[in-house]
Structure formats: C-alpha cells, structure tokens
Amino acid sequence: MAIDFQFITSLIIGIAIGAASGFLGAFMILKRMALVGDALTHVALPGIGFALLLGINPFFGAFALLFLAMILIWKLEQRTDLSIETIVGIFFASSLAIGILVIPDLELYEALFGDISRVGLWDGIFALIAAGGIFIIMIKIADKMLMGIISEDLAISSGIKIRRLNFIFLFLVAVIVALGVKVVGSLLMGGLVIIPAAAARNISRSFRQFAFWSSIFGLISAGCGIYVAKIFAILPGPTVILFSAAIFLISLIFKRR
Amino acid sequence: MSDETILSVKNLTVDFNEHAILSDVSFDVKKGEILVVIGPNGAGKTVLFKALLGLIPYRGEIKWQNNVRIGYVPQRFNTSRDFPLTTEEFMQLAPPKNNREALFRSLKLVGFSGDEHHLEHHILGRKLGLLSSGELQRVLIAAALLDKPDVLLFDEPTSGIDIGSEEAIYERLKKLNKEENFTMLLISHDLSVVHRWATNVLCLNKKEVCFGEPRVAITPDVFKELYGEEKSLYKHNHHEMA
Numbered sequence: 001m002a003i004d005f006q007f008i009t010s011l012i013i014g015i016a017i018g019a020a021s022g023f024l025g026a027f028m029i030l031k032r033m034a035l036v037g038d039a040l041t042h043v044a045l046p047g048i049g050f051a052l053l054l055g056i057n058p059f060f061g062a063f064a065l066l067f068l069a070m071i072l073i074w075k076l077e078q079r080t081d082l083s084i085e086t087i088v089g090i091f092f093a094s095s096l097a098i099g100i101l102v103i104p105d106l107e108l109y110e111a112l113f114g115d116i117s118r119v120g121l122w123d124g125i126f127a128l129i130a131a132g133g134i135f136i137i138m139i140k141i142a143d144k145m146l147m148g149i150i151s152e153d154l155a156i157s158s159g160i161k162i163r164r165l166n167f168i169f170l171f172l173v174a175v176i177v178a179l180g181v182k183v184v185g186s187l188l189m190g191g192l193v194i195i196p197a198a199a200a201r202n203i204s205r206s207f208r209q210f211a212f213w214s215s216i217f218g219l220i221s222a223g224c225g226i227y228v229a230k231i232f233a234i235l236p237g238p239t240v241i242l243f244s245a246a247i248f249l250i251s252l253i254f255k256r257r
Numbered sequence: 258m259s260d261e262t263i264l265s266v267k268n269l270t271v272d273f274n275e276h277a278i279l280s281d282v283s284f285d286v287k288k289g290e291i292l293v294v295i296g297p298n299g300a301g302k303t304v305l306f307k308a309l310l311g312l313i314p315y316r317g318e319i320k321w322q323n324n325v326r327i328g329y330v331p332q333r334f335n336t337s338r339d340f341p342l343t344t345e346e347f348m349q350l351a352p353p354k355n356n357r358e359a360l361f362r363s364l365k366l367v368g369f370s371g372d373e374h375h376l377e378h379h380i381l382g383r384k385l386g387l388l389s390s391g392e393l394q395r396v397l398i399a400a401a402l403l404d405k406p407d408v409l410l411f412d413e414p415t416s417g418i419d420i421g422s423e424e425a426i427y428e429r430l431k432k433l434n435k436e437e438n439f440t441m442l443l444i445s446h447d448l449s450v451v452h453r454w455a456t457n458v459l460c461l462n463k464k465e466v467c468f469g470e471p472r473v474a475i476t477p478d479v480f481k482e483l484y485g486e487e488k489s490l491y492k493h494n495h496h497e498m499a
Contacts, residue, residue, distance in 0.1 A: 030340070030341075143349070143350045143351075143352075144350075146342065146346075146350055147350045147351060149335065150334065150335050150336060150340075150342070150347070150350075151331050151333075151334055151335055153307065153310070153312055153329070153331050154329060154331055154351075156310075156311075156312050157310040157311070157312060157327065157329050158351045158352075200341075201339065201341055204341040205341065205343060205382075205383075205384055206341060206342065206343040206346055206384075207341050207342045207343070207346050208346070209341065210341035
C-alpha cells in the first residue's frame with residue numbers, strides 16, 4: 001500500500017510537470033528558443049551539485065542557477081550584436097562539465113537522468129501548486145507574449161511591456177526545469193519542454209489548439225512514461241522522453257491533413 | 258478639413274551607433290490629412306515611424322495631440338506558414354477584446370467581401386501564415402482599425418502585393434479618410450501614391466529633402482537628390498515630373 005501511494009504521488013507530480021512543461025514549451029518553440037532551452041536545462045546540474053555540497057534541497061540549487069542563466073539570456077536578448085547560440089553552447093556545456101565534477105558519483109546518475117520514484121508528499125504538493133501557478137500566469141500573459149513574438153513593434157506600440165513579460169516567462173521556465181529535473185533529469189529535461197510542443201505544432205491550426213495539445217502531450221508522455229517504467233522496472237526519465245518522441249512521430253502522420 | 262494639428266515634429270534626429278540615420282526632420286500633420294513619406298531604401302522612413310511610435314530613442318521633439326489613438330501597420334511581420342495562430346486569434350491579441358461583429362465590420366472596411374460564414378471560414382478561421390500577402394496586409398490594417406484609431410501609420414510592404422490589390426487598398430483607405438476624418442501617415446515606394454492620395458509629401462534621404470504639397474514640393478532637383486540621376490531619368494514618365 002505504501003509503495004502504491006509513493007507511486008501515485010510520483011505519477012501525479014510527473015503528470016503535472018509534464019503538462020506545465022508542454023504548455024511553456026509551446027511558447028519556447030514560438031520564440032525559437034528550442035535550442036537555447038535545451039542547453040539551458042544543463043545548468044541545473046551544477047546547481048544540484050552545489051546544493052548537495054551545502055546540504056540544501058537540490059530543487060533550490062537547480063532553480064538558483066537556472067534563474068541566473070535565465071537572467072543572462074534575458075540580458076542577451078536585448079543585444080543584437082552577440083550570437084546567443086554560440087555563447088549558450090559554450091556557457092552551458094561548461095556548466096554541464098562543472099556539474100559532473102561537483103556532484104558525488106552516487107547522486108550524479110539521478111541528477112543526469114532523473115528519479116521520481118523517491119519523491120515525498122511535500123514535493124508533490126509543491127509541484128502541483130507550481131504547475132497550477134504556471135498555467136494561471138501563462139494564460140494571463142499569453143496574448144501579450146504572442147503579440148511580442150509576432151511583432152515586437154506592434155506589441156510595444158500597443159503598450160505591452162515586452163521585457164517584463166520575457167522576464168516572467170523565463171522565470172517560469174526556470175521553475176519548471178528545476179522541477180522537471182526530478183522527473184527526467186537535467187540531460188533530458190529539454191526534451192520534455194520541446195518535444196510535446198513540436199508534436200502539437202504539427203497538428204494545430206490555432207494557438208488554442210497548439211497550447212492545448214502541447215500540454216496534453218506533455219501530460220501523456222509523463223504519465224505513460226512513468227507508468228511503463230514502473231512496470232518494466234526501467235528508468236522513468238528516458239521512458240518519458242521516448243513516449244514524447246513517439247507522439248511526435250505520430251503527429252507527423254497527421255500533419256497538414 | 259480642420260486646422261487642428263494632430264502631430265508636430267521638430268528637428269527630429271535618430272542616431273544608431275553614433276551614425277545619424279535621420280537628421281533634422283520637421284513637419285506637421287493636421288487632422289484628416291494624408292501624409293505620404295517617400296525616399297529610397299535605407300532613407301530612414303521606417304525609422305521615422307518607429308520614432309513617432311516611441312519604439313526607439315530620438316532627439317528633437319515629437320508632439321502628438323493629447324490622447325490620440327494610433328493604429329500601426331508594420332511592414333514586416335514574423336509569422337511562418339506553420340505558425341499556429343488563426344486570423345481571429347491575431348485580431349484579438351491586442352486589448353480590448355472585440356466581438357465577432359466588430360471583426361466582421363473591420364474586415365469589410367478593408368475590402369473583404371462575402372457573408373459572415375464565408376469570412377469566418379476563409380479568413381478568421383484560417384492560419385495567419387496561410388493568408389496571401391495581400392490578404393495579410395488587409396488583415397493587418399483591419400486589426401489596426403479595430404481600436405478606432407485617430408491616426409493610421411501604414412508602412413507599405415516593398416514587395417509581394419500585386420498592383421491591383423494595392424490600388425484597392427488605397428481606394429478604401431482614402432474613403433475611410435474622408436468618411437471618418439481620420440489622419441493617415443503612409444510610407445510608400447510608389448510615387449503614383451503620392452500624386453494620387455497625398456495631402457502633403459515628406460521626402461527623406463537620411464534628412465528631410467522636401468515637405469509640402471506634392472506638386473510644389475517634388476521638383477526635379479528633389480527627385481534627383483532622392484533617387485539619383487539615373488533613376489530620375491528612368492522614372493521620368495510621371496507627368497508631373499516632366
């Protein structure tokens with residue numbers, strides 16, 4: 001019974017984080033941040049490492065470094081004379097390297113690939129609240145974000161504060177990545193943000209559909225992945241990502257029907 | 258036409274990385290006028306609009322009438338064909354929310370014909386990226402008109418729209434300008450637009466080359482300064498030019 005409760009907790013956390021990742025991923029893709037987002041998730045690793053060294057909750061370590069990296073990207077977004085991709089590549093590969101060196105061997109595997117089988121009740125409640133908060137905030141700012149993505153000039157001239165919106169958005173991405181690292185690990189978290197959204201884009205005509213299916217695909221990937229991993233006693237993280245990849249392949253069949 | 262000045266620009270200068278993109282531009286626009294801005298590529302026309310909209314830093318003075326509402330139709334637009342956003346969703350992005358009736362009305366103003374079912378099916382419900390460039394431009398204008406602006410800033414696209422539909426758009430804008438007495442600032446690449454529609458013309462080539470009524474303002478010398486010798490000969494078939 002205790003094992004079942006543990007499993008159900010991890011399933012619920014996974015589903016909530018999967019859905020919220022998919023939802024944020026929809027904006028990530030439209031902002032053409034897929035690559036940046038993927039590399040960014042690696043920054044969680046040294047964060048986890050420092051948290052373990054200091055004996056604090058790895059979530060906060062991961063979040064702190066992710067947030068710093070987000071601010072860096074936010075600053076870089078204002079500058080057009082720098083190639084963000086290159087800087088992101090260098091900076092984030094280095095942070096992966098630091099993370100691998102800092103994290104004790106025992107925890108490294110979990111930090112890289114995730115392990116949701118040992119989460120507690122409080123982790124679950126926190127994840128649910130965070131995921132719910134992400135949905136509420138994003139729904140509130142979605143129109144303005146979209147306007148900013150389509151035409152910055154139009155957005156600013158209609159009084160939209162683009163910088164502030166981007167900051168809120170990146171903050172939420174940092175939250176979801178720090179949470180998602182528990183589910184799929186920092187190496188694969190980029191996939192949970194990007195792949196459901198990429199699949200949803202194939203089958204959506206409107207933004208409404210896009211955001212909806214992106215969340216649903218994230219939810220299904222996480223749910224099915226964690227469940228199947230439990231049955232076959234394999235790692236949930238990679239299983240979740242493979243489920244999302246399978247959904248992407250199926251979505252290709254329905255593309256442009 | 259009233260004498261109310263809706264926009265007054267004095268000694269406007271825009272620098273970018275210490276290069277002057279625009280220097281010392283001054284002009285006035287009165288309510289109900291159509292100001293057409295012309296100039297070669299890179300003359301600073303779009304930059305002028307951006308300064309007027311407060312999108313970029315500038316020196317000098319830009320004074321809009323109090324509480325003026327500005328509608329803006331940008332030249333460039335960031336959607337790929339598979340960008341998941343319908344025309345209706347796009348038109349509803351900027352607050353305030355409009356009802357469907359308002360959307361239909363606005364679409365009809367810019368010349369979409371057919372009943373509401375047709376509009377819903379072929380325009381509102383379609384992906385923005387799948388509209389033709391002429392349709393997209395009209396949708397952009399329709400969206401800008403939704404908020405009932407006093408002034409429309411219209412940055413004409415350089416290419417991709419056939420002459421016939423361009424003509425139709427100007428006809429409609431002119432009609433709106435008359436009926437609703439709203440003011441228009443147009444950037445155009447087509448000199449015939451100046452002669453047919455403009456109350457005043459502003460010629461830019463990094464600085465102000467001319468400003469005033471088209472017949473008076475555009476002299477052969479002004480034309481040469483704008484487009485150079487060769488082009489002026491080549492374009493000389495305009496009757497007012499000769």
